[in-house]
Amino acid sequence: MGMVDKLKERLQKSRDGFVKPIKQLFGSRTMDDEFFEELEESLILGDVGAETATRVVEDIKDQVKREKISEPQKVQEMLVDQLTWILEEGNGSCSLPQGSPSVVLIMGVNGSGKTTTAAKLAYRWKHEGSKALLVAGDTFRDAAIEQLSLWADRVGVDLIKQQQGSDPSAVFFDALNAAQSRGVDVVVGDTAGRLHTRTNLMDELQKLYRVTGKVVEGAPHQVLLVVDATTGQNGLAQAEKFHHFVPVSGLVLTKVDGTARGGIALAIKEKLNLPICYLGVGEGVEDLQPFDARSFVEALLG
Numbered sequence: 262m263g264m265v266d267k268l269k270e271r272l273q274k275s276r277d278g279f280v281k282p283i284k285q286l287f288g289s290r291t292m293d294d295e296f297f298e299e300l301e302e303s304l305i306l307g308d309v310g311a312e313t314a315t316r317v318v319e320d321i322k323d324q325v326k327r328e329k330i331s332e333p334q335k336v337q338e339m340l341v342d343q344l345t346w347i348l349e350e351g352n353g354s355c356s357l358p359q360g361s362p363s364v365v366l367i368m369g370v371n372g373s374g375k376t377t378t379a380a381k382l383a384y385r386w387k388h389e390g391s392k393a394l395l396v397a398g399d400t401f402r403d404a405a406i407e408q409l410s411l412w413a414d415r416v417g418v419d420l421i422k423q424q425q426g427s428d429p430s431a432v433f434f435d436a437l438n439a440a441q442s443r444g445v446d447v448v449v450g451d452t453a454g455r456l457h458t459r460t461n462l463m464d465e466l467q468k469l470y471r472v473t474g475k476v477v478e479g480a481p482h483q484v485l486l487v488v489d490a491t492t493g494q495n496g497l498a499q500a501e502k503f504h505h506f507v508p509v510s511g512l513v514l515t516k517v518d519g520t521a522r523g524g525i526a527l528a529i530k531e532k533l534n535l536p537i538c539y540l541g542v543g544e545g546v547e548d549l550q551p552f553d554a555r556s557f558v559e560a561l562l563g
């Protein structure tokens with residue numbers, strides 16, 4: 262199955278919840294004010310975010326009036342275009358800068374999918390021909406180190422770990438030194454789940470961030486914030502806070518397969534204005550896709 266088909270299949274729940282009302286709307290309707298109100302409502306119910314929904318619908322409505330458009334099909338195309346542009350616009354890049362090695366930090370709230378994402382990324386880069394290394398930076402939660410060890414075995418990449426309770430900065434310090442002497446290309450660092458309200462844990466994250474830069478020039482080269490799509494607006498609000506503590510370079514939106522809230526990608530874009538770099542579309546090691554705005558929107562609406 263191709264990536265786009267897989268994405269469509271995995272986004273089925275979102276398509277059902279979010280797209281069906283829109284499709285009905287586009288059936289055979291005159292495009293009056295009521296039509297546009299319902300369109301806006303469908304987008305908001307699909308978790309797209311009120312600001313975005315209003316802006317998009319206003320834009321489309323203006324254009325429809327100006328150009329005297331009467332085919333619902335055309336409006337649907339305009340909607341796809343608009344949502345794609347929103348997801349594409351803004352600053353930030355998802356390409357991983359070259360470092361020696363390149364260092365990627367994975368962070369986010371508890372249970373968002375960090376460890377799984379770290380393993381999926383290591384797998385991905387390994388298959389692209391890079392020498393990858395995983396770092397067990399979650400020294401806090403019970404069994405976190407064992408969990409990542411299992412993944413490392415499954416994926417077939419090395420893991421640097423210490424005992425539970427050790428200082429994650431020390432783990433990273435060692436891991437990056439090891440990576441340099443082993444000729445590793447890319448280091449993927451898992452971290453413990455945390456809420457922004459836990460000041461000591463946020464301090465720890467900042468320290469970890471600084472330590473990586475002391476060992477490897479320019480590190481971390483990428484800081485990925487993992488956001489669980491199923492938590493909707495709530496996860497979003499928490500994610501927003503992370504950025505105040507550590508500069509996030511991009512987002513990984515996980516569990517889009519298990520939710521009808523795929524539209525949250527747009528709300529995230531609206532609120533955080535950070536690029537969405539990857540989508541988690543399942544629990545398997547291959548269930549991570551680089552985010553492509555048009556494929557995503559077409560998988561939702563197409």
Ligand SMILES: Nc1nc2c(ncn2[C@@H]2O[C@H](COP(=O)(O)OP(=O)(O)OP(=O)(O)O)[C@@H](O)[C@H]2O)c(=O)[nH]1
Binds near residue numbers: 372405519
């Ligand atoms: N369906 C689905 N499940 C996912 C995805 N990503 C992660 N999961 C599941 O979510 C659960 C939590 O994943 P973890 O990777 O352990 O999350 P974490 O953020 O490391 O959790 P903590 O370390 O406890 O903060 C696991 O059961 C994963 O299999 C995804 O994209 N889709």
Ligand SMILES: [Mg+2]
Binds near residue numbers: 376451452454
């Ligand atoms: Mg974890």
